[in-house]
Amino acid sequence: MNINKESLLQNICVIAKSAGESIIAIYHDMTNYQIRKKIDKSPVTEADIISNNIILSSLKNITPNIPILSEENPIPWDIRKNWQDYWLVDPLDGTKEFIQHNGEFTVNIALIEKGKPILGVVYAPALNLMYFASEKQAWKKTDKHIRPISCCQANPMSVIISRSHNNDVDKMNKFLSNLGEHKIIKIGSSLKFCLVAEGKAQLYPRFNNTNIWDTGAGQAVAIASGAHVNDWNGSPLNYIPRESFLNPNFLVST
Structure with a gap:
């Protein structure tokens, strides 16, 4: 995949934030949405759908040649079985947390290359937290700071x-x-x-x-x-x- 991943990651952060803002608009008006059940009995709300539409249209605009697989737009197997690279999207991960109003829900966007997630953004709009990563570097962004992050050991x-x-x-x-x-x-x-x-x-x-x-x-x-x-x-x-x-x-x- 011959793309500028640094520039692409910046664009995905913007898209995730835009989708998150659409979710928050509904989150703060909890009387104005319906909860439906999908075939697998999991809940889906208007926020899932609006966020999904924003992400899909934005990704198609910046990377028209990369296909997209989203929870709210599952692609049939016969179409995606030969995909090498694709976007993997959960427009509202943690719908139960959204419904329970505890803030622990996210917008998830990942770029998959030959089976590996090589770029990812996780945005928690209610907590004003964004995690994003490309190659071998990950960052955390709050309203005041952006800093690199790394895992570590601890006892206990x-x-x-x-x-x-x-x-x-x-x-x-x-x-x-x-x-x-x-x-x-x-x-x-x-x-x-x-x-x-x-x-x-x-x-x-x-x-x-x-x-x-x-x-x-x-x-x-x-x-x-x-x-x-x-x-x-x-x-x-x-x-x-x-x-x-x-x-x-x-x-x-x-």
């Missing part, structure tokens, strides 16, 4: 788990029992990847279903910070096109 270690999705209890308990002293942090959306990336947590074990758009951008940030994102067989989580959108269970570690 912190383990981050999902706030709203139940892991396989037996597998999780077995995993935690083998760690020794540790602290638990619960948070929603792909912010879990980002907390590992900036050193606030050391492990993020996942023992229940995720889809590829849930993880692509967060994985890009985590890997660029020096962390590892592997399935439980030790292989890196990859995004080579496959018929199912489901990921294997995985571990993010420093």
